[in-house]
Amino acid sequence: MIKSKTKKVEPTIDEANAFVQRHGLSGLKPEYLARLRELIAPVAFYGQQVRRSPHKDNPLASEFTAFKS
Amino acid sequence: MTSKLNKNSTPLWAITLAEASARIAKQTLSPSDLLEAYLERIAAVDDRIHSYIHVAAEQARIAAAQAGKEIAAGHWKGPLHGLPFAVKDNYDVAGMPATAGSRLRLKHVPLQDAALVQQLKAAGAVLIGKLSTWEFGTGNGGEYFDLPFPPARNPWDLDRFTGGSSTGAGASVAAGTTLFALGSDTTGSVRLPAAACGAIGMIPTPGRLSTQGILPNCWSLDIPGPLAWTVEDCAMILDALFDKSNGAKATQPSLRRSVGQPIVGLRIAVVDDPGLGFPNADPPLRKGFEQALKVLEQLGAQLTRIKLPISAAECFAASRMIGPAETAAIHERELKEQAELMGFALRDKLMAGSLVRAVDYLAAQRLRRTVATSLEALMQGYDALVTFGTLHMPPRLGVEPEMTAFTVETMLTPFNLSGHPAMMQCNGFYKGMPLNWQIVGNRADEATIIRVASAYEKATTWRKKRAQPS
Numbered sequence: 001m002i003k004s005k006t007k008k009v010e011p012t013i014d015e016a017n018a019f020v021q022r023h024g025l026s027g028l029k030p031e032y033l034a035r036l037r038e039l040i041a042p043v044a045f046y047g048q049q050v051r052r053s054p055h056k057d058n059p060l061a062s063e064f065t066a067f068k069s
Numbered sequence: 070m071t072s073k074l075n076k077n078s079t080p081l082w083a084i085t086l087a088e089a090s091a092r093i094a095k096q097t098l099s100p101s102d103l104l105e106a107y108l109e110r111i112a113a114v115d116d117r118i119h120s121y122i123h124v125a126a127e128q129a130r131i132a133a134a135q136a137g138k139e140i141a142a143g144h145w146k147g148p149l150h151g152l153p154f155a156v157k158d159n160y161d162v163a164g165m166p167a168t169a170g171s172r173l174r175l176k177h178v179p180l181q182d183a184a185l186v187q188q189l190k191a192a193g194a195v196l197i198g199k200l201s202t203w204e205f206g207t208g209n210g211g212e213y214f215d216l217p218f219p220p221a222r223n224p225w226d227l228d229r230f231t232g233g234s235s236t237g238a239g240a241s242v243a244a245g246t247t248l249f250a251l252g253s254d255t256t257g258s259v260r261l262p263a264a265a266c267g268a269i270g271m272i273p274t275p276g277r278l279s280t281q282g283i284l285p286n287c288w289s290l291d292i293p294g295p296l297a298w299t300v301e302d303c304a305m306i307l308d309a310l311f312d313k314s315n316g317a318k319a320t321q322p323s324l325r326r327s328v329g330q331p332i333v334g335l336r337i338a339v340v341d342d343p344g345l346g347f348p349n350a351d352p353p354l355r356k357g358f359e360q361a362l363k364v365l366e367q368l369g370a371q372l373t374r375i376k377l378p379i380s381a382a383e384c385f386a387a388s389r390m391i392g393p394a395e396t397a398a399i400h401e402r403e404l405k406e407q408a409e410l411m412g413f414a415l416r417d418k419l420m421a422g423s424l425v426r427a428v429d430y431l432a433a434q435r436l437r438r439t440v441a442t443s444l445e446a447l448m449q450g451y452d453a454l455v456t457f458g459t460l461h462m463p464p465r466l467g468v469e470p471e472m473t474a475f476t477v478e479t480m481l482t483p484f485n486l487s488g489h490p491a492m493m494q495c496n497g498f499y500k501g502m503p504l505n506w507q508i509v510g511n512r513a514d515e516a517t518i519i520r521v522a523s524a525y526e527k528a529t530t531w532r533k534k535r536a537q538p539s
Binding site for chain 1: 405
């Protein structure tokens, strides 16, 4: 795991509201918006937990479909 | 209603697929009698375990009668002819509701069969109905009792979790409400219910089985797989599906021929340490694992203890980016327009997936390549690998932290990321609940998994015990 230098900053409801407005999710009910706000910090944290490749030329995983005709 | 019994007074719902197949081929058992035994079993226990969303009894009766006529006329189609099966409700079946366990799809009736359903019907198998699933075949690891159908319950203990997302598939095979089932797996959805319910659940090498007509959950990782009671049964199902799935050019060697082959001298890697980030397995699972290793040693396998190159917890961290992001991309419209119709788990996953940064998703896909190449290199030194399946015993249904831990803290994700075939097998019982372990093969070598698992199964007595939901 990489040592994360990010900080776990709790998002405000305004931040969550701005996100849903920007991404076409403004139809979410207020209680769903509140839940989305709760999810922002952990999703960012989990994203930083993913080990980064040390080599810039390492590509993505391929699709393992060896048996497709 | 009296249950139909076989010659040894074993109820017909409890005989193996192999036995049912042999008796139907010899015409000492009719497809209709076998089907009626399953319909009776469903009537007797399914109101307790909720393994089915939809039972198509009359359609199944017509198909079974047709199979009986064909066989009587000398037109036996093969080992699955006349055998009943069921599919997870994220599979399309023409003219049958495909709700995927969701309010959003209650009126969705596909016009075409999923490719695997089509193959099984062509092989003469008889579809009983559609099985319970987490909504859209996905979720966050828990059950929230907020879907249009009741959650499936574990037939070994109705207060316990079946594991998901192929909840009904695990429950139905264990309880004998179907002879075999098809589920789908992204990070464990075939193997978790198999583990919790004591069944065999297997994911083959990706690409072996078509995903056409199965509601997608994650393009990168989705893989269909069968659930059955014995290893031989599993091999027979895959034999029927491998041959033609995805337009395979070459006929695959029969997996059933690997059943009963000796394992003397097989090199088997043993991973008994989950590695950093996950707890050790629960004591009963550790004990069951060590006892199972002894059986393999007694059968002549050469065991070598190793560690995974990248821990299961790190693999799960990658899947936690890939899975939700792809699910959110697949079902973006539903989240934007119909979020209020969803259950908590699906909505939560779609919202989380919407928040995943592209940079983190791509880092996860790059890590997936590293997992795949490092596991491939490791596996080339061995014929198979054995490790834990779940790290926890089947938890209490409705106790969210226990269910989530059961789903998340597993040894399953590495093999989804790497594209290796893997089987979940029951390796004992503790206080009436099944234990489990996982057998992993080299890519395209499902045969060795079948060989190891069948040797273990033959040397133990676990398959003689059946669940009696009460």
